[in-house]
Amino acid sequence: MTWTAILVLAAGAYALKATGVIALGRRSLPGRVDDALALLPAALLVSLSLVQTFSAGSRLVVDARAAGLAVAVVLAWRRAPLAVVIVAAAAVTAALRAL
């Protein structure tokens, strides 16, 4: 990995992040666009969570992480504090792996 590559990656990564923040910072968008944008973070985070839990490289798998996520879903549904959800999920996953 060369310095040039690192700087190119950094510049590109920043450009991706900045496009939305700077382009939309001052504008006021039509209500429907705003509504659509508002749906995105939660939908993306759920999709990301599913991909992170159920994939190993290019394979779909069910392993200890699935148990951790299941525990998290139950606790989140019961409105447990975030810290409890995270620690419980990690603990269940770690425990299953240690078996």
Next chain:
Amino acid sequence: MAVPRAAGSITRDALVISVAVGIFGISFGVLARGAGLSIAQTQAMSLLVFTGASQFAAVGVITAGGSVAAAVGTGLLLGSRNLVYGMSLGRLLAGRWPMRALAAQLVVDETTAMATAQEGVAAGRKAFWVTAIAEFALWNLGTLIGALGGEALTDPEALGLDAAFPAGFVALAAPQLRSAASRTAALAGGLVALSLVPVAPAGLPVLAAALVVVVVSVARAVASRWRAP
């Protein structure tokens, strides 16, 4: 609409997330050194790229013998969801341009999750910045420790931390899933993302989910306009 969170819980939540991020940072530091990066290069990646998924992916490609170009390309693909986050956070982070330019560097999964989980702009901004500061500090501190340490000091997977992030994201997204529209979007996006895992390169499944959500929103808007002209 998110539900209000207790005062003080923003800081606590941000710290919990950032400690987990910091431990992964140690792992990144070790892996980057293992891929042949210098300590300075390793730290520069965490300071300047500041996107865990991109950094791990890029270093992974190098370790697997891939080209530098492939490493950068993969890293950028994995950073593409930050573009979508930025678009959704843009209004929340409105302000003078120096502040927006700084905020942009900090738009990642965790800051977005914390910001959007709050009710109201003020709480959302506080959550964004508190999480950003804690996460930036601990990610970089972790990277430094890993880069200097040489050997793996901790194994995030043995601690179950790879399950901690999905758990945290789901918990933070939960309050926003109270409407039928948001649940439909999440379900559609999730199914598309999972179905693409076996066939698409890393980063693409989640990006495709974003596209699906946009298509679903447009379809709903068109359908409602058609039903009640």
